[in-house]
Amino acid sequence: MGEVGTQIYDLATGCSTNGYDNRTSESVSLVANTSYNGYVSSQYYATEQISIWIDFNDNCVFESSEQVAFQSLNATYLTSFVMVIPAIGSVAKTGIHRMRASVAFYYVPDACSTSFSYGETHDYTVNILNYTPSIPTPPCTAVSVGSNGTLYAASSGITITTYTCKAYSWTSPRTGTITLTFQLHNTPSYWYIDDVSIYNKGVQMLLNGGFESGSASPGWTLSTPYGVCSTPGVINTVSPRTGLYSLQDGSTSCTADQISQSFAVIAGQTYVVSFYIKTGTTGSGISISVTLS
Numbered sequence: 569m570g571e572v573g574t575q576i577y578d579l580a581t582g583c584s585t586n587g588y589d590n591r592t593s594e595s596v597s598l599v600a601n602t603s604y605n606g607y608v609s610s611q612y613y614a615t616e617q618i619s620i621w622i623d624f625n626d627n628c629v630f631e632s633s634e635q636v637a638f639q640s641l642n643a644t645y646l647t648s649f650v651m652v653i654p655a656i657g658s659v660a661k662t663g664i665h666r667m668r669a670s671v672a673f674y675y676v677p678d679a680c681s682t683s684f685s686y687g688e689t690h691d692y693t694v695n696i697l698n699y700t701p702s703i704p705t706p707p708c709t710a711v712s713v714g715s716n717g718t719l720y721a722a723s724s725g726i727t728i729t730t731y732t733c734k735a736y737s738w739t740s741p742r743t744g745t746i747t748l749t750f751q752l753h754n755t756p757s758y759w760y761i762d763d764v765s766i767y768n769k770g771v772q773m774l775l776n777g778g779f780e781s782g783s784a785s786p787g788w789t790l791s792t793p794y795g796v797c798s799t800p801g802v803i804n805t806v807s808p809r810t811g812l813y814s815l816q817d818g819s820t821s822c823t824a825d826q827i828s829q830s831f832a833v834i835a836g837q838t839y840v841v842s843f844y845i846k847t848g849t850t851g852s853g854i855s856i857s858v859t860l861s
């Protein structure tokens with residue numbers, strides 16, 4: 569999934585002659601110094617691994633410094649991987665380049681190797697962008713939490729009965745996938761959440777942050793990690809802050825239920841999280857925890 573509506577969606581391509589398939593007619597735009605989530609499956613049950621390179625210097629060689637992803641595959645399932653595009657500089661260059669994805673059985677894939685017996689290599693086209701988007705100002709002042717993944721937690725004294733903005737500036741301690749999780753409990757009323765946003769520089773990391781698809785999908789996962797809850801979270805039109813929809817969550821008879829969404833992060837980069845919350849009433853049976861982990 570890339571920028572400005574581009575993506576490479578290329579499943580069930582079958583086996584190609586001599587294990588190579590030139591698919592450079594398919595292209596995707598990616599921003600430098602940004603990480604992306606992708607998914608891959610070899611449709612084969614054995615232990616296999618994928619590597620991806622981008623020939624940033626266009627010398628028709630995929631140097632090890634040009635590797636942007638590596639992942640062991642999970643049998644025939646779609647396996648998610650993180651692709652890290654370096655900052656423009658000594659390695660990454662803007663413009664059109666060839667991207668090579670190579671899957672190998674047993675061996676670590678090598679961009680041009682014939683040493684592995686089973687596998688396949690596809691070439692694609694990427695357009696590396698280096699725009700410096702204006703950094704959006706969060707809707708309320710962001711509290712810096714460093715690399716601490718607990719953004720907000722309260723179990724008493726919660727009096728926010730009108731939509732209230734919360735914002736946090738968080739620096740990722742690692743490169744990979746991170747999950748934003750809201751755990752909610754509310755007796756006798758409901759939590760409402762709307763307009764959830766996470767910006768990395770100018771790039772919005774979340775899907776469906778305002779719930780305007782009318783459902784959790786795309787992006788969000790609703791779950792009950794502490795067992796069955798009464799009136800768990802739903803996306804509905806009862807009390808949106810903006811648009812037509814928000815999350816309404818009145819989970820009772822359980823510790824909490826949760827709604828979460830995962831996204832790709834780079835170590836050392838700062839992510840600005842903001843959201844609006846309110847509770848239908850105040851009282852002692854109301855708790856919330858918002859984490860990145």
Ligand SMILES: [Ca+2]
Pocket residue numbers: 622623624625626627628629630631634
């Ligand atoms: Ca190269």
Ligand SMILES: [Ca+2]
Pocket residue numbers: 762763778779780808809810811812813814
């Ligand atoms: Ca909304």
